[in-house]
Structures are given as structure tokens and as C-alpha cells.
Amino acid sequence: MADIVVKRELESEDGELSLKVKKRKVISDNVGEEGEPECQKILSGFKTSSVLSDYTREKRIFIHGTLADQDAVVIMEKTPFREDDLAEFFSNSTLKLDMKNDIYSTYKLRAPPHLNEIKTTVVCPATEKHLNKYKRQESFLVEETKTDYESITLPFIEKQNTFSLQWVYNILQKKAEVERIVYEDPDSDTGFMLLPDFKWDQKQVDDLYLIAIVHPMNIKSLRDLTAEHIPLLKNIWQKGQAAILERYSLPANKLRVYLHYQPSYYHLHIHFTNLGYDTPGCGVDRAHLLSDVIQNLQSDPDYYKKRTLYFPLRVDDKLFSTFKEAGRV
Amino acid sequence: MADIVVKRELESEDGELSLKVKKRKVISDNVGEEGEPECQKILSGFKTSSVLSDYTREKRIFIHGTLADQDAVVIMEKTPFREDDLAEFFSNSTLKLDMKNDIYSTYKLRAPPHLNEIKTTVVCPATEKHLNKYKRQESFLVEETKTDYESITLPFIEKQNTFSLQWVYNILQKKAEVERIVYEDPDSDTGFMLLPDFKWDQKQVDDLYLIAIVHPMNIKSLRDLTAEHIPLLKNIWQKGQAAILERYSLPANKLRVYLHYQPSYYHLHIHFTNLGYDTPGCGVDRAHLLSDVIQNLQSDPDYYKKRTLYFPLRVDDKLFSTFKEAGRV
Structure with a gap:
């Protein structure tokens, strides 16, 4: 079965999180409720070595670095907008004007962090194989x-x-x-x-x-x-x-x-x-x-x-x- | 020339901000420095009528609503990660554990708002033509x-x-x-x-x-x-x-x-x-x-x-x- 997973992972060409990770997620989805601290700053000690790949269109990035002296990969992806949150989102965001012309205006918007979360995966310790897998290849x-x-x-x-x-x-x-x-x-x-x-x-x-x-x-x-x-x-x-x-x-x-x-x-x-x-x-x-x-x-x-x-x-x-x-x- | 712009806009199939907006941006990029307030909550009065289109892969959304009783369209797109900001980003973000299994763990990350801005365009007043243009068509x-x-x-x-x-x-x-x-x-x-x-x-x-x-x-x-x-x-x-x-x-x-x-x-x-x-x-x-x-x-x-x-x-x-x-x- 391992071979199946590896083979099929290869089909994912844009560096999406692998099936393996998705499958594991299903198995142990509730670990967070088993006594893990609610909020952590575990990435404050993360030292970036290099960006393995950066999918700007999808707002997804794969970063190699070290965490407590171990090789690690951090994968971050911004999340889609949630329709249910829009009212709260608009009420609590601030905007900084970029330009205004006629009926058009553009801004940089700052949203409350809990309404603008980033999906993050940490692989630690990461092996050479992980680095190659996540590295964008020409x-x-x-x-x-x-x-x-x-x-x-x-x-x-x-x-x-x-x-x-x-x-x-x-x-x-x-x-x-x-x-x-x-x-x-x-x-x-x-x-x-x-x-x-x-x-x-x-x-x-x-x-x-x-x-x-x-x-x-x-x-x-x-x-x-x-x-x-x-x-x-x-x-x-x-x-x-x-x-x-x-x-x-x-x-x-x-x-x-x-x-x-x-x-x-x-x-x-x-x-x-x-x-x-x-x-x-x-x-x-x-x-x-x-x-x-x-x-x-x-x-x-x-x-x-x-x-x-x-x-x-x-x-x-x-x-x-x-x-x-x-x-x- | 108007005809050129309209014709070429049609080539953009995934609802990206139009050439017209981009061009205008260049023309009046510095309006923000001409006395506009730094931060605004102008969208706190925005009332959503409907989501015209939602590009979840690109984290981009087109929303129809009203702003001070006028029809308006709000276009928001999350921004790509910026390599230069990564150190500050990691230092100041908090993470909430979703699951942990072996070397893999996944989190919801909350970042400082100024490092996780959202590009926002407001079209107000918006016409029927705008609504049709931004509406995702089958x-x-x-x-x-x-x-x-x-x-x-x-x-x-x-x-x-x-x-x-x-x-x-x-x-x-x-x-x-x-x-x-x-x-x-x-x-x-x-x-x-x-x-x-x-x-x-x-x-x-x-x-x-x-x-x-x-x-x-x-x-x-x-x-x-x-x-x-x-x-x-x-x-x-x-x-x-x-x-x-x-x-x-x-x-x-x-x-x-x-x-x-x-x-x-x-x-x-x-x-x-x-x-x-x-x-x-x-x-x-x-x-x-x-x-x-x-x-x-x-x-x-x-x-x-x-x-x-x-x-x-x-x-x-x-x-x-x-x-x-x-x-x-």
C-alpha cells in the first residue's frame, strides 16, 4: 500500500499536501482535544533556511528551516473567504487607502486574526526526501x-x-x-x-x-x-x-x-x-x-x-x- | 480606446481585477499621501447582498452589497507570502493545534494583521454592468x-x-x-x-x-x-x-x-x-x-x-x- 500512496502522490503536481498527510489527519483529528495547549508560539524559534517553493497564485508556501536544531518544513496556505464570517469580518477590519479614482478605490485591509487564519503544517524532523518532494522543480x-x-x-x-x-x-x-x-x-x-x-x-x-x-x-x-x-x-x-x-x-x-x-x-x-x-x-x-x-x-x-x-x-x-x-x- | 479595454478585459476568464483598474492604479497611486486618513473602517457599514463569485483556489471573492445605501462591489484577495517578512511573521504568530501524528502536525495560525493584509477593491456606486461582469458565469x-x-x-x-x-x-x-x-x-x-x-x-x-x-x-x-x-x-x-x-x-x-x-x-x-x-x-x-x-x-x-x-x-x-x-x- 505504501507504494500506492507514493505513486499517487506523484500525480499531485502543484505541491499540494499529500494524501498521506490527509489520511493521517482523519485518523487523529482530535489530538488537539487531548490536552494540547490551546495556543502556541512554537514557530517563534523557527529559523528559515530557504523557500522550497512559493505558489503565489494559491498563496501557499513551503519553507525549509530548523526548529530546535532539527530540520523542519513549514507549509502555510491562506484560507478561502468564509461567507458566514463576512458580517463580522467587515465590522472589525480596518482599511488603508491605496488609490481612489472615480468609482474605484483600492485598499490594504487588516482583518481580525481569528477571521483570517492560515492553514499550517509542520514536518519535523524533515528528511532529505521531504525537502526534495516539496522543492519546486523546474x-x-x-x-x-x-x-x-x-x-x-x-x-x-x-x-x-x-x-x-x-x-x-x-x-x-x-x-x-x-x-x-x-x-x-x-x-x-x-x-x-x-x-x-x-x-x-x-x-x-x-x-x-x-x-x-x-x-x-x-x-x-x-x-x-x-x-x-x-x-x-x-x-x-x-x-x-x-x-x-x-x-x-x-x-x-x-x-x-x-x-x-x-x-x-x-x-x-x-x-x-x-x-x-x-x-x-x-x-x-x-x-x-x-x-x-x-x-x-x-x-x-x-x-x-x-x-x-x-x-x-x-x-x-x-x-x-x-x-x-x-x-x- | 474604451473598446480596446472592454475587449481585452473579456480575455480575463477568472475574474481578475481588470486592466482598467490596474491602469488607473498607476495613474493615481499616491492619492493616499494626499491627506486621506491612514486607517478607515469604511466597510463596517457594508451590507452583503450576495457573493457574486468565490475563487477558493486563489482566495479571491467578489461580493455585492450596499454601502451608504448605494450598490457596491467589494473584491478581496489574500496576498502571497512575502519572504522578507518571514522572520517577523514567525516571531509574532500564534498557532492552534489541529492534529499531530508522528512527524506531521497541522495548525491554524493567527498572524499579526499587518503581515497578513488583504488586497481590497471597492466599486461604488456599482452598476448592473459591474455586477454581471463580476458574477461567475457557468x-x-x-x-x-x-x-x-x-x-x-x-x-x-x-x-x-x-x-x-x-x-x-x-x-x-x-x-x-x-x-x-x-x-x-x-x-x-x-x-x-x-x-x-x-x-x-x-x-x-x-x-x-x-x-x-x-x-x-x-x-x-x-x-x-x-x-x-x-x-x-x-x-x-x-x-x-x-x-x-x-x-x-x-x-x-x-x-x-x-x-x-x-x-x-x-x-x-x-x-x-x-x-x-x-x-x-x-x-x-x-x-x-x-x-x-x-x-x-x-x-x-x-x-x-x-x-x-x-x-x-x-x-x-x-x-x-x-x-x-x-x-x-
Whole structure:
């Protein structure tokens, strides 16, 4: 199971708190009530060494430093506004004018601290592994021709430990996560399993995210798809949309359905996300709309075998090193 | 010029503060020093009517209400963490434990208000137009076949006021924004102008965003492209990348180069953005990689004339209404 968690954590590209932490939170949510002091200044002794990453759009920061002489990582994220608090919020905030022009004015607002809390996670002691995980890694766009795929990417995939896909096989064989299945079509050629993605907490449909994992065992990625897979892809498109409509009342025209290339694991799977949610990983540089894939295969059975594909790779990705060794980046 | 601003504001899809406000800010940045009171509680009298939109990922909210009996919109956005403030921040914050397990612990942190300010904009009095602009509109995925394009979209485009493209012609004829040109190729068949997008403040390369506007006057969008345009597209790709490398030292493998369909205006233009920046509008549901477009036209000269294309449209988009009237959504 540890392997599953690690593998899936890798799918989180924007440094969100990991599943592991989230899971642990559920297990021991009430520790605070077991005699811990209400308020602490434990970070007053924290000495910053470096900012590992800083997501300014999301107001989230990962900081490496020391706490009582131990390596530690502090993760802070500002919290969304809470509608219920707005009246108290407005009553008790002060504003400093920045500029005023016509009907527009801008201010710096200072809110009461209890209405403007910051979600904070402390990892202490932190290991080298934590530091690498939280460190923002640069990405480069890689060009992969048909020849590059055959001589670089395919040998790379084939060298991977097949055990790393065990968690996928467990799902397909109903040895794990049976209770999470949203829909299943058992056909060995055109069938699939539909499950919530681990990044989705299933609390609201706003950020709906499901994954369809195909039953055929020999399709690694987009590169393996040919016209013979059109029935499989159409089946997933139609039945996946129908299952989501039935379970979550979200119609097909509110869904973004796509594949990743490169994928994070090499057993074909398809992403279903809410169109209204700006899902990490739905960018044009990595995602391929299922509707486009089907049309491309209809007009050219070997479209994805011949095509030069472009995708971003992080510099700490082993595939990136492999391209680099081959002199292709 | 008013028309330019309005048109370009429409390109901002996630409700960011408009160019208009940003521009005005520059003009009158120092009003606060001209005798305005330092701190105010002007929002203590604000009465919330409704939340127009709430961007929880970005911690930004648009609220409609009344201020001294006038309609007003309050826009608040939490600010990114500031590295320079971290030491003072840690010294003076208190933490309340949520959970502790092994090396992980999570807290709610309360920071000194002056280190945790909220950027606030007040629009007062606000008009119906403001409310509509700031209201989050639902989007639906629209399917556009070749026939839909010919019978719905093309007549819609042709009915548009040609004056709405005047700002593009002004740029191409060097009647406006001459000082903003980053690169220009004057060839009437394969040439283009490269300029910073208005959404980019040009302060850092991290969120670099430029637009290449083509010189040929008769290409409305992706739908008009055929094999004859391959030299134009290749020229933009190569010279655009070279110009960005020279001016901003950002190499081609750090760039995401794409077209929008539907575009926000119907004169062909191509987006160059920093691959490392999660640009709004780079999602697979609206963006088409230039490298894919070129390859698709190489293998099928009429690829984009025949293809069924999918794209999201906001319900308040006139094109959406046109599709609806035609019974296609």
C-alpha cells in the first residue's frame, strides 16, 4: 500500500499536501482535544533556511528551516473567504487607502486574526526526501518524435518495475478499493473501472475528478492507441459520462475528459473532471481531449504512433534524465 | 480606446481585477499621501447582498452589497507570502493545534494583521454592468461540427461589428502601441507583430505572456487554417521563440505556444506563455498547441475545416445563445 500512496502522490503536481498527510489527519483529528495547549508560539524559534517553493497564485508556501536544531518544513496556505464570517469580518477590519479614482478605490485591509487564519503544517524532523518532494522543480518542454519514443521512452517504460502497477491490477481484480468503484464494465476488450481520483475529496461536485482505468492490460499510453481501440475509447466516453450523470447529476457538457501524455503510470487511464474547475494537469501541454483522440484515430489509425508529441518534464524526472543522456534536451 | 479595454478585459476568464483598474492604479497611486486618513473602517457599514463569485483556489471573492445605501462591489484577495517578512511573521504568530501524528502536525495560525493584509477593491456606486461582469458565469462544453461552424458560428462572426477589430488594425498599422512591440516581421503573408499581453505586467519572466498578431487580414481563427498557412505558422513559431530568447532569455523549451478556439477576437493570434506558469486559458478544452496545429495541417490540409471541435462557452456569451437558439446546446 505504501507504494500506492507514493505513486499517487506523484500525480499531485502543484505541491499540494499529500494524501498521506490527509489520511493521517482523519485518523487523529482530535489530538488537539487531548490536552494540547490551546495556543502556541512554537514557530517563534523557527529559523528559515530557504523557500522550497512559493505558489503565489494559491498563496501557499513551503519553507525549509530548523526548529530546535532539527530540520523542519513549514507549509502555510491562506484560507478561502468564509461567507458566514463576512458580517463580522467587515465590522472589525480596518482599511488603508491605496488609490481612489472615480468609482474605484483600492485598499490594504487588516482583518481580525481569528477571521483570517492560515492553514499550517509542520514536518519535523524533515528528511532529505521531504525537502526534495516539496522543492519546486523546474520543468522543460520535451519533444518526442516517433524515433525518440522507440529508442528512449519505450525502453525506459519497459525497464520500470512492474510491481509499480500492482495497485492498478488490485483495483481491476477487485482486490482493493472495491467500495470506491463508481461504475464498472467488465468486458476485457472495451471495459473499464471508474473511481474517484485520490485528489478529489468527494465533498462537492465543484471539483469532481474521476479516473477510468481500462481492463485491457497491454495499453501503456496514448502512444499505443490505434484504430482498433476506438470501441474501447467510445465505450469509456459514453458510459463514463452516463455514470457521472447518474451518480453526481453532472451532465456531459460540464465534463472535461482527457488523457495525459506522459501519464504518471503506464496503464491506460482517462481523466473525467468538472469543466468549471481549473484542475491541475488539464493544461494543453500535457492533456489530450478524448474526443480529439477518437477523431484523430478515426482519420488516421496510426496517428499517435507517428506523431511528434510535446510534454513538460520536471528536471528530477528519471525520463528527463534519460532524454538528457540521449542528447535530446 | 474604451473598446480596446472592454475587449481585452473579456480575455480575463477568472475574474481578475481588470486592466482598467490596474491602469488607473498607476495613474493615481499616491492619492493616499494626499491627506486621506491612514486607517478607515469604511466597510463596517457594508451590507452583503450576495457573493457574486468565490475563487477558493486563489482566495479571491467578489461580493455585492450596499454601502451608504448605494450598490457596491467589494473584491478581496489574500496576498502571497512575502519572504522578507518571514522572520517577523514567525516571531509574532500564534498557532492552534489541529492534529499531530508522528512527524506531521497541522495548525491554524493567527498572524499579526499587518503581515497578513488583504488586497481590497471597492466599486461604488456599482452598476448592473459591474455586477454581471463580476458574477461567475457557468460554462458549458459546446460541440461544433463542420456544419455547425458554417451555419451557426461563421454567420455569428460575420455579423459582428468590424469596428471591434479596429484596435488590432491599429497595432498592425503602427497607429497604436508602437512602443510595446517586442518583435515584428512585416511580410504580408508570413509576418506578424509580437507584443506583451495586457494580462502580463512585464515585471518578471515567471508569468511571461506575449501575443503574436498575424499580418494577413483574412484568417479569423483556427477554422480558417489550411496547409497554405504552414509557412506563416512556422515563421511565427521560430521567430517568436527567437525573439523571446533574445529579449527575455527564456528558451523555446520553457514556452507554451498555442491558439485559442474559440478565440476572444476573430483575427488570428497566437499565445506565447511561460511553461512554468499556470496561465488561465491554457487548458486543453480551449487551447491548441501550435506544434500540433502545424503537424495536423501537414498530414491533412483541411484538418481544421472538417473537424468537430469542442470548447467551453459561458452562458452569457452571445455565441452560446446562438448555439442555444439553433438547438445545439
